[in-house]
Amino acid sequence: MFAKLVMIVTDENITLRHMREEDISLVLEIERKSFPYPFGEVLIGNIYYGAPELCFIIEEESNIVGFLLCGYTATLKQAHILSFAIRPDCRGRGFGKKILDYSLEKMRILGYSSIKLEVQVDNENAISLYEELGFKKVSKIRKYYQDNSDAFLMIMDFD
Numbered sequence: 001m002f003a004k005l006v007m008i009v010t011d012e013n014i015t016l017r018h019m020r021e022e023d024i025s026l027v028l029e030i031e032r033k034s035f036p037y038p039f040g041e042v043l044i045g046n047i048y049y050g051a052p053e054l055c056f057i058i059e060e061e062s063n064i065v066g067f068l069l070c071g072y073t074a075t076l077k078q079a080h081i082l083s084f085a086i087r088p089d090c091r092g093r094g095f096g097k098k099i100l101d102y103s104l105e106k107m108r109i110l111g112y113s114s115i116k117l118e119v120q121v122d123n124e125n126a127i128s129l130y131e132e133l134g135f136k137k138v139s140k141i142r143k144y145y146q147d148n149s150d151a152f153l154m155i156m157d158f159d
């Protein structure tokens with residue numbers, strides 16, 4: 001069991017915390033509303049049980065509004081953002097930036113030296129958010145997604 005890091009509750013009644021097992025069904029619901037080829041329950045469960053210390057939740061008034069799930073590459077001390085979404089009716093209100101910022105800080109404290117992710121090349125909202133928080137486009141991965149669309153590989157180094 002990992003040592004849980006302190007949760008944050010802001011003045012606006014927003015809570016940032018680690019994911020718990022009982023969150024899986026709501027995470028899955030947001031995942032399904034957010035991606036054309038969503039991860040299924042088994043994969044979300046595997047990601048969570050594989051590295052619960054790298055799975056994060058954001059709540060407003062105790063309702064889950066988004067999540068960010070990562071895995072890790074032990075040899076590289078690199079974490080990998082595997083899925084990240086905010087409930088469609090809650091987007092554009094700063095939740096995405098808050099949970100990404102929080103997750104990056106927790107991963108920095110855990111000793112990761114870099115974070116990587118893949119993002120669809122036309123996902124301008126996500127790309128500008130990642131760039132704002134320090135990620136850089138490293139390469140383009142052709143036909144990365146099931147519909148044959150391309151991804152950018154983006155990496156952020158903590159030093």
Ligand SMILES: CC(C)(COP(=O)(O)OP(=O)(O)OC[C@H]1O[C@@H](n2cnc3c(N)ncnc32)[C@H](O)[C@@H]1OP(=O)(O)O)[C@@H](O)C(=O)NCCC(=O)NCCS
Nearest residue numbers: 034084085086091092093094095096097119125126128129
């Ligand atoms: C990407 C996503 C997580 C962003 O969450 P969000 O809560 O809507 O984002 P925020 O309100 O915190 O906005 C943060 C930044 O994102 C960018 N952004 C968000 N919405 C935007 C929009 N409509 N137009 C342009 N930029 C936008 C901006 O850089 C913004 O920063 P700013 O407010 O300083 O301009 C959300 O849109 C989402 O769930 N999308 C579907 C799933 C997805 O694409 N996930 C990423 C997979 S790699």
